[in-house]
Amino acid sequence: MNERNPQVRSKTERRHDTIFYAKNHEDIPRKLRNVLEPLLFDERIELFRSLASLKQRLCLPNEGRIIAILFAADKEDLMDILSMRYFFCNVQIVLILPSRRKEIVALGHGLRPRFMTYKDADFRELVSVIRKMNGAFGRSNNEPGNGTQRLGAYEK
Amino acid sequence: MIRILIVDGERSSCAMLAESAIRLGYDVSTRHTLSEGLEKIQSDPPDVVFIDAHQSDGSALDNLDVIHSAPSSPTVVIMTTCGTPECAERAIRSGAWDYIPKPLSIKEMTARVSRAVQYRSERQNNRRKMEIKRNGIVGNSPAMRASMDMVKQAADSDLNVLITGETGTGKELFALSIHSNSRRSQENFVVVDCTALPETLVESILFGHSKGAFTGADRAQEGLIRQAHKGTLFLDEMGELPLSLQKTFLRVLQEHRFRPVGSQKEVESDFRLISATNKNLEQMVEEGKFRGDLLYRLGAMTINLPPLRRHLDDIRDMVLFYVEKVCHRFGVTPKKVSDEFLKYLMKYDWPGNVRELFHVLEHACAAGLHEETLFPVHLPQELRINIARSLFEENRSVRHGGTNGSDFDLQSSQFLSLKRFRQSAYSDLEETYLRNLLTSSSGDIREACALSKLSRTRLYGLLKKYNIRHQI
Structure with a gap:
């Protein structure tokens, strides 16, 4: 923990990185955007807009674990994510599916996600799961997060 | 023949x-x-x-x-x-x-x-009839062969399986291997990570809920148990399942029927359960933190995965497998591995088990990205220091004739690995016990056997091991 600014965690203290993938910003439902916005800054989430850049990121050496929040816009996007399964071997996946159809859900389970939710869901569950996962790997759940400070989110 | x-x-x-x-x-x-x-x-x-x-x-x-x-x-x-x-x-x-x-x-x-x-x-x-799909499980040591035999037995049956083992031993991979080799392999393998789910949400995530069951439940949601219908439900870190939910889950295990939150109708699910934990569930039962009847149900078959330090002979295969995989991921030609590199890895206790080994190899591949062969210098510095120190300690221990009995040197023991420290402490205690035993029995072996409940052969063996003489 940085003593001068307790909100800033040095890279060496973090035993995990959190990344978020969504192909198109416009596809992200408003509800999800509302809950994600403060989360992006509190949890220093890296954003990815293409599978190519996501793949590049996953190819980088990583000391700790990665939590990946993957937003599959449609079935095709989900299939593309599945084709990259190889690169997710040490990644804890939180998956947002495009629909609740049985075949989509079955495809989703192929990624062995830690948590799965849907595009049309209430995303409060998602937020508490991400906060719990981040707490479990990094800091305690009681540590304050400050949504007003833009600490580390960056986009690729 | x-x-x-x-x-x-x-x-x-x-x-x-x-x-x-x-x-x-x-x-x-x-x-x-x-x-x-x-x-x-x-x-x-x-x-x-x-x-x-x-x-x-x-x-x-x-x-x-x-x-x-x-x-x-x-x-x-x-x-x-x-x-x-x-x-x-x-x-x-x-x-x-x-x-x-x-x-x-x-x-x-x-x-x-x-x-x-x-x-x-x-x-x-x-x-001969059936080789099983290993799903990336590497190793052919006796310990791994025994575990794979258990995987095969589990895959052939439909019993509930409890996989235990230290963190990083690959419990999920073994669970997946059981599923992939079972008759349910074409259906879902549903992961429930009990550490990731907040306590307040576990019930609705597992059992699902009806529309309006609680604030925010604006539509009905199928639970993970139902999604595992005809497939496998994998409950990871089972010890984290809230005590309040354990009773309900026990009933689901018995009847394979349950009621989603807020629903009047029961739902059926024909799932096979595999659970995993790194906790001592028996101890949790004694402490009242886990239900004994649920533990009994979970462990129809138990697979205890060995920590990596117990099958160090698998390290070579694991290194070759993972280095190739990482190099492929990094987009570079697969690297060779020097003998010194392997020897260094074999000298470490691996408290984080296979997961730690894989992180270390990833680091080594990155450090030697443009080099053809991996040497100890490519390992993380902390690990090299740890191993180098333990080598130095071994030499010093040999030079000083070991650290036995009352001469036990606490100063130097602080530099031992935990495993070596335990072994040394265990030997010291055993020797002290034997000396006290002989004193208490005035050197009478029959009495010593009766007191210690050891056989005569075993007692003689131990006395010989510690070079303890007795008077008859």
């Missing part, structure tokens, strides 16, 4: 057992000391080994790993004249097929030999 080796210092019982086996038509060899037996096992690997637990030159239990590591991976039956429940448990945990008391009648001997051979033959036939 099935080859049987009998290792027993008592020549009469050894001859009787050999005769029973020869009459059944097997190729039988006999040896009368542990060292002779081990030599025979290495030079001419048998299919089945009958071995007395306490040999004049050592304990068979201490050498089970060596016996199992023979190319034939023999089926081992431990015999004893004076067994203890602890030894029986240790033998079974170490992979012995059976632990039997001596002496046996001719009839019993014949039956034991026949059963061991029957098991051996059937297992070999089964192995």
Whole structure:
């Protein structure tokens, strides 16, 4: 923990990185955007807009674990994510599916996600799961997060 | 023809057992000391080994790993004249097929030999019939072979399986392997990570909910248990399941029916349960943190995964497998691995197990990204320091003639690895116990045996091990 600014965690203290993938910003439902916005800054989430850049990121050496929040816009996007399964071997996946159809859900389970939710869901569950996962790997759940400070989110 | 080796210092019982086996038509060899037996096992690997637990030159239990590591991976039956429940448990945990008391009648001997051979033959036939999909599980050590045998048994049945083991031993990978090799492999493998789910959400995530069941439930949601219908439900970190939910989940396990939150109708799910934990659930039951009846249901079959330090001989295969994988991911040509690199890795205790090894290899591949071969210099600095220090400690310990008894040097013990420290402390305690035992029994071996509940052979063996003289 940085003593001068307790909100800033040095890279060496973090035993995990959190990344978020969504192909198109416009596809992200408003509800999800509302809950994600403060989360992006509190949890220093890296954003990815293409599978190519996501793949590049996953190819980088990583000391700790990665939590990946993957937003599959449609079935095709989900299939593309599945084709990259190889690169997710040490990644804890939180998956947002495009629909609740049985075949989509079955495809989703192929990624062995830690948590799965849907595009049309209430995303409060998602937020508490991400906060719990981040707490479990990094800091305690009681540590304050400050949504007003833009600490580390960056986009690729 | 099935080859049987009998290792027993008592020549009469050894001859009787050999005769029973020869009459059944097997190729039988006999040896009368542990060292002779081990030599025979290495030079001419048998299919089945009958071995007395306490040999004049050592304990068979201490050498089970060596016996199992023979190319034939023999089926081992431990015999004893004076067994203890602890030894029986240790033998079974170490992979012995059976632990039997001596002496046996001719009839019993014949039956034991026949059963061991029957098991051996059937297992070999089964192995030939079906090789299992490993799903990235690497290793061929006796410990891993035993675990893979359990995976196969689990895959062939529909029993609930509990996978235990330290963190990073690959419990999820083993669970997936059971699923992939089972008749349910075409259906969902549903992961429930109990550490990731907030306590307030677990119930609705597992069982699902109806529309309007609670604030925010603006539509009905199918739970993970239902999504595992006809497939496998994998409950990771089972020890984290809230106590309040355990009773409900027990009922689901028994009836395979449940009611989603807020719903009037029951839902059915024909799932197979695999659960995993790194916690001691028995202890949690004693502490009232886990239900005993649920634990009983979960562990119809238990697979205890060995920590990496118990199967260091797999490191070479694991390194080659993972280095190739990482190089592929980094988009570089697969690297060679130097002998020194492997030796360094074998010197470490791996408290984080296979997961830690994989992180270390990833680091090494990144550090030597543009080099053809990996050397110790590519390992993380902290790890190199740790290993270098332990090597130095080993040398110093040898120079000072070990750290026994009252001369135990606490200053230097602080530099030992935890494993070595434990071994050293255990030996010290055992020696102190034996010295006190002889003092209390005034050197009377019979009394010492009665007090310690050790057999005469075992006690003599221990006295010899610690070079303790006694007066008769």
